[in-house]
Amino acid sequence: MSIGTILRPGLTLLLLALVLKPAWFAPVFAPLAPQGAPVIYERASLLSLSLSHLGLVAAATAAATLVSVTLAILVTRQAGAAFRPLSRTIANMGQTFPPVAVLALAVPALGFGAGPTLVALFLYGLLPIFENTVTALLTLPPATMEAARGIGLNRWQRLVRVELPLALPVMLTGIRLSAVIALGTATIGSTVAARTLGEVIIAGLLTNNTAYVLQGGLIVGLFAVLIYDALVQLEAYLARRTRG
Amino acid sequence: MIEIERITKTYGDVHAVDAVTMTAQTGTITVIVGTSGSGKTTLLRMINRLEEPTSGEVRIKGQSTLATEPHLLRRRIGYAIQGHGLFPHYTVARNIGAVPELLNWPKAKIRARVDELLNLFSMDPAEFRHRYPAELSGGQQQRVGVARALASRPDLMLMDEPFGALDPIIRARAQDDLRRIHKALGSTIMLVTHDMEEAIRLGDRVAVMDEGKLIQHGTPAEIIAQPANGFVADMVGDVERPLRLLSLIPLSDLVEDGAAPGDALPAEASLRDALAACLWTGRNAVPVEHDGAVVGRVTFDAIRARAQIHP
Ligand SMILES: Nc1ncnc2c1ncn2[C@@H]1O[C@H](COP(=O)(O)OP(=O)(O)O)[C@@H](O)[C@H]1O
Ligand SMILES: [Mg+2]
Numbered sequence: 092m093s094i095g096t097i098l099r100p101g102l103t104l105l106l107l108a109l110v111l112k113p114a115w116f117a118p119v120f121a122p123l124a125p126q127g128a129p130v131i132y133e134r135a136s137l138l139s140l141s142l143s144h145l146g147l148v149a150a151a152t153a154a155a156t157l158v159s160v161t162l163a164i165l166v167t168r169q170a171g172a173a174f175r176p177l178s179r180t181i182a183n184m185g186q187t188f189p190p191v192a193v194l195a196l197a198v199p200a201l202g203f204g205a206g207p208t209l210v211a212l213f214l215y216g217l218l219p220i221f222e223n224t225v226t227a228l229l230t231l232p233p234a235t236m237e238a239a240r241g242i243g244l245n246r247w248q249r250l251v252r253v254e255l256p257l258a259l260p261v262m263l264t265g266i267r268l269s270a271v272i273a274l275g276t277a278t279i280g281s282t283v284a285a286r287t288l289g290e291v292i293i294a295g296l297l298t299n300n301t302a303y304v305l306q307g308g309l310i311v312g313l314f315a316v317l318i319y320d321a322l323v324q325l326e327a328y329l330a331r332r333t334r335g
Numbered sequence: 336m337i338e339i340e341r342i343t344k345t346y347g348d349v350h351a352v353d354a355v356t357m358t359a360q361t362g363t364i365t366v367i368v369g370t371s372g373s374g375k376t377t378l379l380r381m382i383n384r385l386e387e388p389t390s391g392e393v394r395i396k397g398q399s400t401l402a403t404e405p406h407l408l409r410r411r412i413g414y415a416i417q418g419h420g421l422f423p424h425y426t427v428a429r430n431i432g433a434v435p436e437l438l439n440w441p442k443a444k445i446r447a448r449v450d451e452l453l454n455l456f457s458m459d460p461a462e463f464r465h466r467y468p469a470e471l472s473g474g475q476q477q478r479v480g481v482a483r484a485l486a487s488r489p490d491l492m493l494m495d496e497p498f499g500a501l502d503p504i505i506r507a508r509a510q511d512d513l514r515r516i517h518k519a520l521g522s523t524i525m526l527v528t529h530d531m532e533e534a535i536r537l538g539d540r541v542a543v544m545d546e547g548k549l550i551q552h553g554t555p556a557e558i559i560a561q562p563a564n565g566f567v568a569d570m571v572g573d574v575e576r577p578l579r580l581l582s583l584i585p586l587s588d589l590v591e592d593g594a595a596p597g598d599a600l601p602a603e604a605s606l607r608d609a610l611a612a613c614l615w616t617g618r619n620a621v622p623v624e625h626d627g628a629v630v631g632r633v634t635f636d637a638i639r640a641r642a643q644i645h646p
Contacts, residue, residue: 238420240385241493242434242483243410256424332467333424 099320106313110137113306120302130302132291141310144287147280148273151209155216156266163224164250175225182221185214190276194283208280208287215276216269223265227258260330267322274315278307336361337382337491337523342391344377344547351377353547354391359540361490364517364524366538368531368570374547375527379493382525383412395491410437413492413522417499419480421468427453427479428464434487452482455516474505478512485520494526498533510536531570535559535579543567555583560645577642581606586623586633589641595620595632602630606641609633 108115113131124130159182165171166178190211197207231254239253255262278289288311295303337359344352352374359365367375380386382393384405393400400408421430429436431452432445440448450460456478468476477497484492497513498506510533517524528534534541535555542552543566551563559579562568571579586609587602599622600609612621613635620634 232420232423234416234418234420235422236420237385237416238414238480238483239422240406241383241409241414241416241420243406243408243437245406248437253422 095320099317102313102317106310106317109306109310109313110141113137116306120306123305124300124302125298128298128300132294132303132306134294135286135290137288137291137310140286140288140290141314143285144274144277144289144311145314147205147208147212147277147285147287148270151212151273152216152266152270154209155213155269156220158213159217159220159265160224160262163221163228167225167228178221179225182218186218188214190215190279194279198283203284205280205285207283208277208285211280212273212276216273219268219272220262220265223268224258224262227261228254231257257333260326260333263322263326263329267319267326270322271315271319274311274318278311336396337525338394338397339378339382340392340394342378342381342393343389344374344381344386345389350374350547352381352388355544355547355549357542357549357552359523359525361523362521363539364526364537365540365542366534367525367527367542367544368534369529369544370570371529373544375529375544376495378544379495379525379527382491382493383409383414385409410434410487411489411491413484413487413489413494415481415484415492415494415497417496419468419476419500421476421480421483423468425467426464427466427468427471430468430479431482431486433483438487440487448486452485455519456482456512474501474509477501477505477509481509481513485516485522488520488522490522492522492524494524496527496529499528506533513537531572532579535583543570556580559583578607578610580645581610581638581642584641587625589633589637590623590631591634591637593620593632593634595622595634597621599624599629600633601625606633606638610635610638613638 117130120130162178162182166175193211193214194207197210201207201210235253235257236249239249244252277285277287278292280287281289281293288307291307291310292304295301295305295307339355339357339359341354341356342352343350343354355374355378357365367378369375377386381388382400384400395412403411422433425433428446428449431449435445435448449464453460453463458475458478463471463475468479471479477500481494481497484494498509501509513524514537526537535558538555540552541555541558543550543558543563545566551558551567553561558567559571559576562571582605584606585602586600586604586606589606590602595618597612597616597618600612602623602625609621613619618635620632622629622632624630
């Protein structure tokens with residue numbers, strides 16, 4: 092029995108309790124809250140903040156996946172090879188731009204709320220997925236690709252039946268990195284009024300309430316760890332199915 | 336019938352294949368043999384248009400291969416390669432059924448065909464159908480690769496060093512399998528190898544290539560007995576020449592009445608096998624059996640005399 096088989100359900104239960112029954116933890120966090128201040132965040136339900144946080148991350152990662160994978164497919168075709176360096180540069184720029192700067196620039200255009208956060212998470216998510224998908228598509232087993240052509244699959248059939256399924260595990264690694272980065276980055280979305288778990292942390296910072304900061308931080312951290320772990324499991328399962 | 340006419344492929348200054356003209360009769364095995372880089376693979380890949388020729392033409396049953404779209408052409412031509420190229424994410428059954436699926440065969444027919452092929456290659460369908468390629472031995476992967484190429488009963492099969500990655504014992508068995516299956520199916524096969532031994536064992540016709548050119552095209556006996564030039568002679572090998580010749584002749588050709596001591600050899604065994612048996616056990620003749628009954632003998636002297644007659 093591995094550590095994971097105990098830790099995984101344990102952490103899942105802890106996360107559920109933190110989100111659904113925050114009052115249970117009042118004795119734990121009490122010493123960290125300033126005298127007379129509330130210990131548990133009650134201005135919004137943690138469940139609805141969590142769902143909105145996860146929703147933003149899921150939407151941004153899905154959009155980044157769609158765009159990155161499409162782009163990666165195009166630049167790994169013979170006709171698109173010339174655009175590979177350019178597209179890499181663009182994806183890299185998305186990564187080097189600080190998310191705070193993206194928020195600041197996007198607010199005038201999109202207003203306060205979820206919009207700017209989605210844009211920042213989306214731009215941030217592009218690079219890992221794009222790089223991994225390009226690498227996976229360029230390093231497929233040559234004998235398999237030769238056979239795929241040789242038995243008469245056309246381009247589309249080769250892409251859908253062979254290339255994408257074989258690239259999937261490595262592609263998924265990129266999606267996992269993007270999703271976990273987005274989970275953390277989404278917290279700063281609260282500064283422009285997106286509803287995320289960052290709200291709890293920022294409220295804590297503004298009122299010197301370490302209990303809030305810890306509460307919000309723990310929930311975000313646990314989500315990140317568990318989602319990371321679930322995707323690692325999925326990758327391992329897919330890699331086992333497609334091992335050469 | 337496959338007609339290859341002055342087919343040429345150049346990469347920059349390199350003549351990978353240089354004006355090769357060759358005809359393969361329906362139902363025969365033609366083995367293309369040559370050293371590495373002699374253009375064998377390029378020649379083979381131009382037949383199913385994985386490579387487009389710089390000039391020249393290939394006709395299958397009188398029709399130019401240019402008349403059909405490449406991927407549709409390839410579905411009619413079996414293709415097996417070194418390192419098998421199986422789809423790692425498909426089961427054995429889906430791998431073998433890949434081409435019939437492309438051709439929209441009904442599911443039940445594909446299933447029956449997959450089981451038939453697995454049986455033909457001595458792999459129990461119930462045991463192997465649902466396995467993934469990674470769960471097979473190298474020899475089994477290779478057999479599935481060849482089964483996939485055969486699945487839609489193509490008239491023409493192209494095989495590029497199909498047994499190149501196998502160890503000698505498994506390779507000999509795979510070669511025997513191929514001969515047996517070829518006899519049963521009667522398709523036309525073009526097979527590439529760098530191994531003259533394999534060419535002589537498998538080929539009805541052997542085509543020797545060097546630096547993109549077809550040097551000699553003939554029966555194995557012609558290649559051995561009358562090599563067109565020094566290169567072909569080198570490929571055959573001086574020392575092995577008489578033995579290679581003997582390996583082509585079955586005992587049934589020389590069997591005579593009379594008794595001989597020791598274990599009998601089957602009538603389909605070659606004179607080389609009989610010679611080895613004579614030398615190893617110090618006999619002057621070996622008994623020959625057919626369907627379990629001794630039908631005569633082959634003598635050491637007769638083998639020696641036969642080795643001196645070059646066709
Ligand atoms: N795609 C290619 N680009 C450039 N040169 C090639 C290409 N394919 C083959 N060649 C060259 O053509 C010659 C014949 O290659 P090949 O047909 O693979 O030989 P063989 O199969 O007999 O080893 C070699 O010199 C090889 O380097
Ligand atoms: Mg080759």
